[in-house]
Amino acid sequence: MNPSPTVIDLLIEARWVVPVEPHAVVLDDHAVAIHEGNIVAIVPISEARTLYTPRERVELAEHALIPGLINAHTHNPMTLMRGLADDLPLMTWLQQHIWPAEGRVMGPEFIRDGVELAVAEMIRGGTTCANENYFFPDVIASTYQSMGFRAVVGLPVIEFPSPWAKTRDEYFARAEQVHHDLKGDSLITTSFVPHAPYTVSDESFERIREQSAQWDIPVHLHTHETAQEVEESIRDHGMRPLERLQRLGIINERLIAVHMTQLTDGEIAMCAAAGVSVVHCPESNLKLASGFCPAEKLRAAGVNVAIGTDGCASNNDLDMFGEMRTAALLAKAVASDAAAFDAAFALRAATLNGAMAMGLGDRVGSIEVGKRADLAAIRLDDLETQPLYHVASQLVYSTGRHQVSDVWIDGKRKLAGNVLVDVDVDGIRAKARRWRDIIAAGDVQ
Numbered sequence: 491m492n493p494s495p496t497v498i499d500l501l502i503e504a505r506w507v508v509p510v511e512p513h514a515v516v517l518d519d520h521a522v523a524i525h526e527g528n529i530v531a532i533v534p535i536s537e538a539r540t541l542y543t544p545r546e547r548v549e550l551a552e553h554a555l556i557p558g559l560i561n562a563h564t565h566n567p568m569t570l571m572r573g574l575a576d577d578l579p580l581m582t583w584l585q586q587h588i589w590p591a592e593g594r595v596m597g598p599e600f601i602r603d604g605v606e607l608a609v610a611e612m613i614r615g616g617t618t619c620a621n622e623n624y625f626f627p628d629v630i631a632s633t634y635q636s637m638g639f640r641a642v643v644g645l646p647v648i649e650f651p652s653p654w655a656k657t658r659d660e661y662f663a664r665a666e667q668v669h670h671d672l673k674g675d676s677l678i679t680t681s682f683v684p685h686a687p688y689t690v691s692d693e694s695f696e697r698i699r700e701q702s703a704q705w706d707i708p709v710h711l712h713t714h715e716t717a718q719e720v721e722e723s724i725r726d727h728g729m730r731p732l733e734r735l736q737r738l739g740i741i742n743e744r745l746i747a748v749h750m751t752q753l754t755d756g757e758i759a760m761c762a763a764a765g766v767s768v769v770h771c772p773e774s775n776l777k778l779a780s781g782f783c784p785a786e787k788l789r790a791a792g793v794n795v796a797i798g799t800d801g802c803a804s805n806n807d808l809d810m811f812g813e814m815r816t817a818a819l820l821a822k823a824v825a826s827d828a829a830a831f832d833a834a835f836a837l838r839a840a841t842l843n844g845a846m847a848m849g850l851g852d853r854v855g856s857i858e859v860g861k862r863a864d865l866a867a868i869r870l871d872d873l874e875t876q877p878l879y880h881v882a883s884q885l886v887y888s889t890g891r892h893q894v895s896d897v898w899i900d901g902k903r904k905l906a907g908n909v910l911v912d913v914d915v916d917g918i919r920a921k922a923r924r925w926r927d928i929i930a931a932g933d934v935q
């Protein structure tokens with residue numbers, strides 16, 4: 491006699507399930523069973539129908555179900571600066587446009603409105619988790635919490651006063667308060683975000699090393715972004731940034747090194763041996779002409795490579811489908827190898843590798859029993875993705891983010907049939923337009 495079916499919250503039946511782990515596997519006609527936000531089974535649809543009585547059943551007959559995409563480097567409040575100053579080199583862009591604009595508007599209201607806009611865009615594009623790097627992490631965290639979005643919120647450290655903190659001691663005191671306040675939160679964790687080696691002192695890095703080890707949180711840092719950064723480090727410190735960071739004890743498994751366009755083979759080997767994660771932000775690097783991250787060399791050396799969009803001021807979107815494709819294409823060109831950074835790896839870099847870098851590898855990033863249900867469904871019957879031979883190739887090389895139809899975070903529906911759930915789209919648009927007028931009025935063209 492068959493045991494009676496188990497009652498569960500949600501059963502998602504999909505034409506294809508791409509779990510990411512195991513690697514490069516596509517499951518035909520499978521269902522993902524979810525209860526209390528946890529993935530409890532991944533089985534053929536026919537089997538699921540005898541095993542479970544779901545409170546809600548979602549049938550996705552033409553869709554691929556993938557782990558929600560993980561944006562491993564972004565500055566989401568800056569979404570309100572999308573397109574403010576384009577076609578400029580990094581330092582001109584920063585010093586003449588972005589920093590002055592930030593000086594005029596940065597505060598809790600700007601931060602909250604920017605993150606709301608970003609969350610709406612990310613959910614529509616199948617992204618369910620962000621590695622956040624900006625000031626006012628308390629406001630950022632509460633905005634993510636109110637929208638039910640998963641994030642690692644950065645605790646900033648920089649040697650300049652800002653509206654967030656004035657002195658080094660104040661940056662660390664506020665970091666401790668925010669970290670303490672977020673302890674035990676189901677969606678939000680923390681990291682340290684020292685801005686970059688050229689804006690953070692040895693003394694601050696030493697405090698970050700101690701504190702990040704004590705709290706066991708990542709250190710999320712822009713580094714080796716441009717040749718100029720490396721040259722100036724040699725001039726000011728007598729060594730390249732990675733060597734300085736290594737002497738300061740920052741090169742370890744907690745480090746999330748972002749950009750990394752200037753690397754020697756020795757530096758790649760050092761990062762691999764130390765367990766460093768690298769976030770490849772190809773579109774930001776291309777747009778600011780910063781250089782090319784040797785993503786395939788890093789992958790081949792065993793470095794955990796994730797993908798990030800960077801902020802909207804330098805991309806100009808939070809489109810992880812676009813970023814995956816650019817990452818794969820650029821990695822091939824840089825490696826002079828068409829087999830480099832293949833589609834299955836690009837999908838892994840945009841999901842599980844991001845989760846691992848951010849200390850969330852046991853919670854999200856793949857469709858596995860025991861993980862939280864952060865999922866995205868993508869319609870593949872659009873003419874633009876027909877005919878279909880290989881699901882992973884289609885997802886990376888020909889799918890647009892408009893094909894994302896449904897999204898769940900922590901088992902909760904966030905996008906249903908292309909429509910955002912419980913998001914005030916008109917209100918977000920009105921706020922974006924208001925900030926546009928304020929920021930444009932002060933920008934020097």
Ligand SMILES: [Zn+2]
Nearest residue numbers: 565712800801
């Ligand atoms: Zn950045």
